[in-house]
Structures are given as structure tokens and as C-alpha cells.
Amino acid sequence: MEKPHQGFWGLWNISFGFFGIQIGFALQNANVSRIFQSLGTSVDDLAFLWIAAPLTGLLVQPVIGHYSDRTWGRLGRRRPYFLAGAMLATIGLLAMPNAPVLWVAAALLWMLDGSLNISMEPFRAFVGDMLGSRQRTAGYAFQTGFIGAGAVVGSLAPIILTDVFRVANVAPAGGIPPSVQYGFYIGALALFFAVLWTVLTTEEYSPAQMAAFEDADAVEHSHGGSAISTTGARLAPLWIAMGAIVIAAVAQFGLDKPMYLLGGGLVAFGVALLISAALVRSGNGDNVLSQIVGDLTTMPTTMKQLALVQFFSWSALFIMWIYTTPIVTQHVFGTTDTASAAYNQGANWVGVLFAVYNGVATIWAFVLPSLAAKIGRRDTHIIGLVCGAAGFASFLLVRDQYVLIGSMVLIGIAWASILTMPYAILSGALPQDKLGVYMGLFNIFIVLPQLIVSSVMGEVVRTFFPGQAIWAMLIAAAVMLMAAAAMLRVPKRA
Template identity: 45%
Template sequence: MAGSAIIDNPSALRVKPRLSFWQIWNMSFGFLGIQFGFALQNGNMSRIFETMGAKEDELAFLWLAAPTTGLLIQPIIGYLSDRTWSPRWGRRRPFFLVGAICASLALLVMPHVSALWMAAGMLWIMDASINISMEPFRALVGDMLPSNQRTTGFGAQTFFIGIGAVVGSLLPYIFTNWLHFSNVAPAGHISPSLKYAFYTGGIIYFLAVLWTVVRTREYPPENLAEFEAEKARTAGFWNIIKEAFAGISDMPRTMRQLAVVQFFSWLALFSLWIYATPAITSHIYHTSDTTSKIYNEGADWVNVCFSVYNGVSALAALALPVIARATSRRMTHLLCLTAGGLGLISIYFIQNPQLLLVSMIGVGVAWASILSIPYAMLAGALPANKMGYYMGVFNFFIVLPQMVAGVTLGFFTKHVFGGEPVLTLVFGGCSMILSGLLTLRVHDADDIRLPNNMTPAENLAYDVLASNNPNV
């Protein structure tokens, strides 16, 4: 009856219309380009660091600057995007565009670094810029889609993430084996094939995000006068800083529970991204000489492996809404993370590089779920006027495990795992399985079983009731 009362009072809540396939396509397309940036970063930064003279136990520390910046930037970007509105540019799209310009320039500059400190600095700039454009994309799904389309919306983003990452990860391999650019360079220099991979990624990144900026129209604030009054009240640098961090202690219960899940799943991912190249080149190719042909063959194969798990994630993303409807989002996440954890652990038992592709299937299934299911659960637990802010805060639980990885994984690799980075990947697999088990304790009030033949009135009731989630 309470739901009927809400529906009888349309002014109580703006009910978001269901969007068409092409509207969801256009608003998600920018993630294709964003993932070109992440794929090139994740698959090649440790390779670049080693080329510039870094030792294996120093790699994790060198990744540390970027998440430290993200920890400060993300809540501010989310807060500002919640309080931004332009009839022409909308709310989130200005941040898409600024982040894309900065990240694309960083991708174009990265191949020209000539020292270890320059590579670490460019990673810092590139990672911060990618996050500026990425996090408002998460909030856009909450802004634009009704509750019963959010899993589909995040699934569409995951599909484009997968496609972009497949091609982005393959770029060094393509330039080496198909276009016949050399993948070997003197010590302290980046190979031609890797240079042109970064150039291509920078161009595609910008064009894909520009497509979303041009082809998407956002909803204005529900009450523009109240919106402008609130923005004026909190204007000024120090007010922005204060407001941006003041709400962290008031996170909804679902968000606090998901934070723990995110921490362990992303700790596993960072162990993979930081140590995949040294683990596979040393454990399977039996070399750590960055100037040797066999080392660079192994490093190129790491990019192929990354493209496979991202390709699997693109396909798995299409199945996640079906599996979640048949079981639950929590159970779906548990199953996917368990598959990913077993995939990482299996690398220890492999000596044939081709078999790594089997391990990557499990990782790809987990990656699809990590990029969509937690955000779908979170979106239903957030107040609409703070969607961007809390999505930015949620990024803390990606940044924090990266910081922990930067501080601890080098020590563990050298002193606990006896200098064998493949054991760091086994550790990551165990962390991912633990993350899946912790998902079972998440309160997902928005995960309502829906029949496929809802009437328009039933659809409306579901959207209204879900948007008035008492968990907020």
C-alpha cells in the first residue's frame, strides 16, 4: 500500500524511463576507449619499469603513486560532478572529456620516458586521468537507468571494457607479429612495437569517450532552484574539500559490506597486473633479461593472456544478468570470483604458455563480475543526489588495495615467496576466493526477483520502491 501511495503522487519522485538498446550502447561506449588506457597500463607498466632498470621487488612500490592520488581525487571528482549542471554539457560528461584529454596525452607521452622516475610519474598522471573520466561513468548508470536496468547498464559497460581491453592488450602483439615492428630495444629504451601500441591507444581513448559525450543527453536536476542553492552554499575550495570527505563516515550499510569484498578482489587483481610479466617470464620462459628476445616474447604473451581474459569478460558480461536473475547477485559474484581465484592459482602448475589461456578464462569470468555486480548492488543503496560522490568514495576500495599491494607485495615476493613472483599470483588467487565468500554477507535490498512479463504499472511500482530503498 505504501508503494501505491508513492505512485499516486508523481511529484514525490521522478521515475526514470527505460532506455533503449542504443541509448545504453551510446552511454557505455566511452568505456571502450578507457579500457584501451587501462589495458596498456596494466599489461605493460611493469615491463617498462623493468626496462628502465627496476628490480622485481621494487615493482609494487613503483605502482604506489597513482592510487595515492586517486584516494584524494575520486571523492572530489564525484562531489563536483554531483554539483555540476550545464544544459549543453550535462553533469558527468564534462569530466569524461577532461579526463579523456589528459589520459590520451599521457598515453602519447609514455613511450618517450627515458628514466625510471619519469615512467613512475607518467603512470601517476595517466592513472589519475583515467579515473577522472571513468568514475563518473559509473554514476551515469545510476543517473539514467531505472533500478531494473542497472545490472544491464553495468553489464553493457563491462562488455565494452572487455572489447577495449582485448584489442588494447593485443596491440603490442599486433605491432610485433602482424605489422613486424621490433619488440626489442637497447637497455633503457622502449621498443617500437610498444611505442606504436601506446600511440594507437591514446587516439582511440579520446575518440571513444568523445562519442559518449556527443551522443548522450543527461537528465537535469529534479529541482533546479534547490540544486543551484545547494551548489552556492557549498561553493569555495575549502567547502568543497570539507563536503567531499565529510560523508565518508555515513556510507550506507551495503556500501560498507561491499568495501571489504572490493578490497580483497582488487588486491588479487593488482597482484596479477604487477607480477604477471615477471612471474610468467621467469616461471615459464625462465629468463629475467629484459633485453633478450625470449623475455620480450614472454612479455608479449602476457598481453595475449590479458586480451583473452578481457575477451572472456565481454562475453561473460552478457550472461551475468541472466545468472543473477536465476540465482542472486551475491551468488553470481561468489561463483565468478571463485573461478578467477582458481585461474590465478593454476598458473603455478603450468609450464606450457598455451595453457595459460585456460587459466585466463577463470580470470575473465571474475573480471566481468567485478566490473558490474558490485556497482549494480551499490547503485540501489545510494541516494540519487549523491550518486557521483559515493561512486567516487567507492573507488577508495580499489585504491586502498593497490596501496597495500604497493607496500607489501614486494616484501612478500622477496622475503616470503623466495623471490618467486608466481607465488604472488597464487596469493592473489586465494584473496579472490576470500572476496567471493565475503559477498554472501552483503545486504542487497535492491536484488528483487522480477518476472519477465511485468506490466507497465508493475514496472513503475518496482522502480519507485527500489528507488526509495530503506537501506539508504
């Protein structure tokens, strides 16, 4: 039995909550570096403070995916998590621009990003739950459209408040400008009510219906958690050894302290493999740790191929999110003084640039289904990634704020494809009863590169490009091209 065809308003209601979630992410991405710098952080330390985002996503998304697969109640399967995350994220958005000191802002970033991830993760699985294979490219394109639209609103909020409503855009040293504060307040309300719209206007399929629908879909099944007793035990020493090497290298060569977190994470994963294997061998394998680790080590082939693509793609994106503000304010607006009017004008322009690439993504998302139908999903994604690489590389040549709009158009094409095509390909290769956990595990290959970038980019920029963070964009361009090359491993028919 195939899932019912969804019309325009069905697709709208399924994904409208993502509009609000992305407003939250856009406010965070465009303004958190500004908030940290306003509270006294140097540009070299920005990557370390941003480490909260990937760590929370790494921990939260697989767990939420696992439990949402097993949840069924009055609000259904995914919607309870939409609503809970939205409520927590609303509180985080209201509090973030009022942080009195740096450590409070860093703690609030942990809370905000974790809450946004609680809401976001089930939305990815929700599209797969609600749509048949023939509508999934359109479904994820619709979701990408809302992501882009929400990001435009979130990115432009401070500059609109400044230019249209004359809200002050500067604050005394150590303070957050009112334009940023009010932008976060508006974003908090938009997020909550957008998610509430999806919760109230959609009705999820029952477990029995989902089981019947799965029979109509061709999926790659994994072996599940049982394989962890052998596979995990063999691989655990390797992960622990790699983590120990990283930790020893940091101590020996005086590398950036955040790299301790990378080494510790590798060790922790190895230990998790050992614990999971022991639990399975003892007959206690039905626990969240063993199930998640088992699913990770036995994931379908298509997911493994796309994982490498995601790793490179999101490495490039995270570099952009961290360094665009200091790059534009220094090289286009000519200042590094965070209390100056020029700096805040440049920071607002970054919001405009982010709105451009998200606006382009909103439009390009609706081109993707027809393009994918003609040349295939794989080649459609390769084109998008190459466009993104060109956009990043152009930052090294451009010194005019308006010409940078062209750079962001190229990045917007890549962004639309990154948010659409991997999920459209992946959702058709996963079993319905594990769609949530696999979408959460897929997020590991989004947040792992962010964790690595947060750990090492500060050291890279400080060592090789002191005072010239613009060269980080060349690294982003190269990494995006690597993503395009990795995409060639995915079968053309995918």
C-alpha cells in the same frame, strides 16, 4: 516518475566512452612493468613504482565525484569530466613510451592514471543517472562489455603490431620497443574519440528531472557530513595511532620503505577527520573535505558490506597486474633478461593472456543479467569470485603458455562479475544527488588495497619468496576466496 527505458543504442552510447578508457588502462596494466624493467627497475621494486596508480585514484575519484554531483552546464553533469580526463590521458599515453629515464616514466604514470580516473569515475555514476533500477544490471553489464573489449584491444596492440605489421619488438638496453610505443599512440587516439562519442551522443537529465526520478527509487540515505563532528572526532585518534604504529614498525624492523606511505596515509586520514570535525562544529561544514569525509563515515549499510568485498577482490587483481609479466617470462619463457628476445616474447604473451581474460569478461558480462535474475546478484558474484581464485591458484601448476589461457578464462569470469555486480547492487542503495561522490568513495575500497599491495608485496616477495614471485599468485587466490566469503554478508535480495 521512472527513467525512460533505454534501447540497445542508448545503452551503447552511454558506455562507449569506457571502451577508450579501458584501452588506456589495458596498455598501462600490461606494459608499465615492462617499461619500468626496460628502464632498469628490478622485479622487487615494481610494486613501489606502481604505487602511483592507487594514490591518484584515492585522491582523484572522491573529489571528481563530489564536484560532478554539483556540476551543471552546457555539457551537463558528468560529461565535462569525461572530456577533460580524456584529453589529459591522451597526452599521457603519447608521452609514456618515450620516457627517457625511470623517474620520468614514474611521473608520467601518475599523470596517466590520474587522468584516466578523472574520466572513469563519472562513468560509473553516469549509468546510475541514466538508467532505472530494472535496467542497471544490464547497464553495468554493457559497460563491462566495453571494458573487456577495450582491454582486449589495448592488451593485444603490441603483439599485433609485431606479428602482423612487423614492428620491432626489441630495443637496445634501456629503451622501449617500438611495438609498445606505437601501441600507446594508437591507444591515445582510440581513447579520445571513444569518449568524445559518448559526450556527443548522450544528453543528461536536468537536475529537476533527476529529483523527480529519485522519488521512484528506493535508496538508503546516509546522514551526511554533519555526523563527522562526532563520529570523526572519536575515530581520528585511532587512525593516527595506527599510522604511527606502521611508521614505527618500518623504522624499527627495517621494513620496505614504501610502507611509510601506508602509515602516512593513515595519519593523514585521522588528521582529515579532526579538521573536518572542527570545521563542522564551527559552522563551516559546507566544504569539499567535510562533505567527502562525512559521506564516507556515514555511508549506507549496503556500501559498507560491499566495501569489504571490493577490498579483497582488488587486492588479488593488483597482485596479478604487478607480477604476471615477471612470473610468465621467468617460469614459462625461462628468462629474467629484459633485453632478450625470449623476455619480450613472454611479455607480449602476457598481453595475449590479458586479452583473453578481458575477452571472456566481454562475453560473460552479457550472461550476468540473466544469471542474476535466476539466482540473485549476490550469488552470481560469489560464483565469479570463486572462479577467479581457481584461476590464480592454477598459475602455480601451469608451465605451458597455452594452458595458461584456461587460467585466464576463469579470471575473466571473475573480472566480469567484479566490474558489474557490485555496482548494480550499490546503485540501487544510493541517493541520486550523491551518486557521484559515493561512487568515488566506493573507489577507495578499490585503491586502498592496491596501495597496501604496492607498499608491502615487494617486501613479502623479497623476504619469503626471493626470486620466486610466482608465489604471489597463491596469495592472490587466497584473498579472492576471502572476497567470496565476505560477499555472504550482503543480503541475498540485494
